[in-house]
Amino acid sequence: MDPKKILINYAHHQAGHCESGATSNLFGFYGHDLSEPMAFGIGNGLYFSYIPFLKVQYAPMISFRNLPNVVFKRSADYLGIDATIIKKFKEPKAAMLALDRNLEKGIPTGMQVGCFNLTFFPPEYRMHYNMHNIVCFGKEGDIYHISDTVMETPQTLTYEDLVRVRYAKGPFAPNGKMYWINSIPKELDIKSAVKKGISKTVYEMTKIPFPLIGVRGLRWMAKDLKKWPVKHGYEKASFYLGQILRMNEDFGTGGAGFRYIYGSFLKESGELFNNPELLETSDMMGKTANKWREFTYIGARNCRNRSKPEEDYSMLGNMLGEIASMEENVYKKLDKILL
């Protein structure tokens, strides 16, 4: 075999969320059929945080997803899988060498990267967003084969480009972070993992004693949203509103800030354990997601006419408050379910 050419037989499936998609694909490589919503739910992908004093791309930071690498780490922990995560390489050369060694051993390796310099990425998404995840599964000379779950087909990147995206700067800089699975036991205890995953998500969305995270953060943002037109003027308020919607709909999501994926996870686990209560929460989550989608439609109409909003901002704020209450009901109900 030509030593310079390595191509691991890795199945690429498109997904809504980059990290849970990568996790699900990696599990699939080791022979476990874990769907994307399942990986997302067990790994606590669902999250909300609003940090008005930190600006990303000239607007307040709003995140609908957990910190980078949480999904992979938690789903590996809860399912009892032997996985390695290397948080940081000081030297780009060392990071690339570690990747090459893994590929020679035949291990597909996940990496955290920044979006701005990803050459194959759709040009409209090339902004500075450092929490993207890709999996490298092959190498030919200087060219690396990449599976990016946002794209329909596998892609390629050159050595220089890969170094550049792995060492993107800014908030949540990847610093060459990489992760892979060493081995998976034959039988996975999915039930206890689902239980742990749900209780952790409920904790993160309702019980963290900090007002900018979870449901409380959502309410805080709804309150701020009403003030934006007076405080910043219509032009800026519309840009900020656009930021909420962009984070909600476009940055690697399956729509509505991952609420659809989470609802799908609840439905799948409800069917797996034959639990009618879980199915009921899944229905509630689906309705919440549809409400989010409606919020996007109305908000986007506001963004179109920047200086002359068609819908009132206070109405949008009230709508967000309503969504927060709906979500809170779901988490409260989930908290009471005993699996």
Added chain:
Amino acid sequence: MDEKPNPVYKDERYGQSRELSYSYDKTGNYEKTVGFHGEPDRVIIQQAWDHFNERITEAKEKVLAGKVSPIAYYMEKNLVDTLSLSMLAGISIWRVKWHFRPRVFNRLKTKTLEKYASAFNITVEELKKVE
């Protein structure tokens, strides 16, 4: 989700890729569909690019008028702020701000220029002028 790309985007290269998205219908089923982004999603993405492009043209006019150095233009073009630029180039933030003055920029050493050029992924000759 739309079947065909629609003309909200001003740049022709935008909106060519199909993505996977989930939806929930009244009968209680979650569905996966692969398709192009709908109109509301395009509106908000285009809004962001409008904002960035405004900043870029503003910076370009300033450079051509001789008020700031080309570094300011390339900074806007790469959508970074002074802090990220100082991290990318490995030059302290105060020096970066100092280099925004055209007079200072014109006497910079090649070594410093190379740092900026590699941060912006261009050559030194390209850095010296605004296209």
